[in-house]
Amino acid sequence: MKPNLERAGISLRDVLTSARFVQTPDVRVTACCTRPEEVSPGDLFIAVTAAGSDGHDWADEAVRRGASAVLAERLLPVSGPQVVVEDSREALGEICQALVGRPSDSLRTIGVTGTSGKTVTTMLIASVLEAAGQSVGVTSGVGYSDSVDQAAAKLTTPHAPLLAKWLSRMTEAGCTSAVLELSSRALAERRAAGIDFDAAVLTNLREAHLSLHGSRENYRRAKERLFSMLKPGGFVVLNADDEASTELLPRLESPVLTFGLESDADVTGEIIERKRCEQTFLLSAGNETVPVRTRMIGDYHVSNCLAAAAVGLTLGIDATTIARGLEAVERVPGRLERLECGQSFGVFVDSARTPEQLACTLRTLRKNTAGRLICVFGAPGGRNKKCRAELGRVAERSCDLPIITSNDPRHEEPLKIAHDILDGFRRPAKGHVLPGRVEAIRYALLTAQP
Structure with missing residues (x-):
């Protein structure tokens, strides 16, 4: 998405006072982008480094597509005006707001x-x-x-x-x-x-x-x-x-x-x-x-x-x-959100992602629960695997029936994630593993029936 100002544009020298301008005293900008395929003739191309990619490598293509200038964190071997800054992400935000x-x-x-x-x-x-x-x-x-x-x-x-x-x-x-x-x-x-x-x-x-x-x-x-x-x-x-x-x-x-x-x-x-x-x-x-x-x-x-x-x-x-x-404010989606469908027991949805957040949520619900506390939870794939066992420890300690299920496994096998969570249990038999999320929720609701 390219922010643009439908006027005469903005002066980069006014917006980026500490930038170094090469082959130009100033650059007037009406639109900017960070990907070469988004470039239209006259746009400013901003080279941004992200995980697994470096926008500096795309500058030449951006110029070929008609970029009027390139903003980067170092001088690049491309033709035309360049603007060199210390932090191109910072410059991107400043330019977008100015536009x-x-x-x-x-x-x-x-x-x-x-x-x-x-x-x-x-x-x-x-x-x-x-x-x-x-x-x-x-x-x-x-x-x-x-x-x-x-x-x-x-x-x-x-x-x-x-x-x-x-x-x-x-x-x-x-x-x-x-x-x-x-x-x-x-x-x-x-x-x-x-x-x-x-x-x-x-x-x-x-x-x-x-x-x-x-x-x-x-x-x-x-x-x-x-x-x-x-x-x-x-x-x-x-x-x-x-x-x-x-x-x-x-x-x-x-x-x-x-x-x-x-x-x-x-x-x-x-x-x-x-x-x-x-x-x-x-x-x-x-x-x-x-x-x-x-x-x-x-x-x-x-x-x-x-x-x-x-x-x-x-x-x-x-x-x-x-x-x-x-x-x-009676509810916020996914933030200890109460669901009422005429059932005789409380149902809450919470986005607790870390062991600390899960512990806090279960502690709160325990104070408000006279009977059993059932928890359906999981851990996302591809991130912070060290937290999985701790999630298991928290669930075993804080609820009566922990049900481990899938939670955005990405490229990982859901059962592998579930086993990582079970590693935190002192008594793994207490944990119920149901990888299918719908199946796990259905089981929890049926079990909660009086």
Whole structure:
């Protein structure tokens, strides 16, 4: 997808002030692309390195197809103007945003990142802003919206060209605010470059995605990148209950608001009632306390609510309106989502992918379950195989009937993945292996019948 500005275009010298221009004093751009087959005459070709491919190898083909200039991280043996930058991904994001008129300049833009809770927190913040009368656009793992039209999400955070397109659509639709869920991969790949944020929310910071980032430090740096993208006067919202998050405090230059269930924080919560399908908590900030009744369960959901409340309070929204916005979110697809089909037992769907997330989900459901707890789960193929046995340990310890099934095995044999999970069981006979996902779910439902 090629973002383009249907005017005279943009000056790359204005957008990329530190770039080196070769054989040209400037390049005016109306459209850009990263793959040679997408090039139309006059386009800027941007050489981007990705896993298993290097766009620098395609520059010559892009020029043959009519690219007016090539942007790269090194000087290339091709004819015509070149623009050399330190990071072509960063440049891609900056150019894409410039091509659509930098919509974040006219939007109140909130970025949400963290190891878990990003999607729900994003939806909660959007709901709080809507309760305050704002028109809100959203990009998240469950979909993209410009407040008028919606689209399913293929990625938690779209690539730079599509992200720019959606922000542009938001301004055209009259949005006043945008809430963007930002994965660690998206931040590492600079997909949001060129966006200036009014607020940056970090839900928590745990060990995850190490196969992608290579180390815990690289993962942390990817998350921290969001803080460097704040507008002047922008603020940070941090989880006071999460030690890894609070360790960032000395390094932050922007104002910080903290939230927590267990720690001394600016915004706190106290759960006062739990039921199978809802809970009530007291939301406190300063001298004000309001009750919030939510149809979503779990301590971590309350934590997500506190993060959203912190954003709302900092933006000047009163606590009663914030509570109304939080209560309006009754479900988020795949996030401990309650399914009601007239059955006499609870059924929940959750996207828990890591051992820690699975443990948290099962712990929450155990508190809300009087009888047996049945868990249908699996592990994806082709990634983080070390976690599989730990998933098994968590399931054996935390539920009464663990049912191991297929979960996007990719190129791997589903039974091999199931056996890797069983390696974590002390008593492997407790685990039921049903590779067919439909079969596994049917068995769980039949077994749950009273």
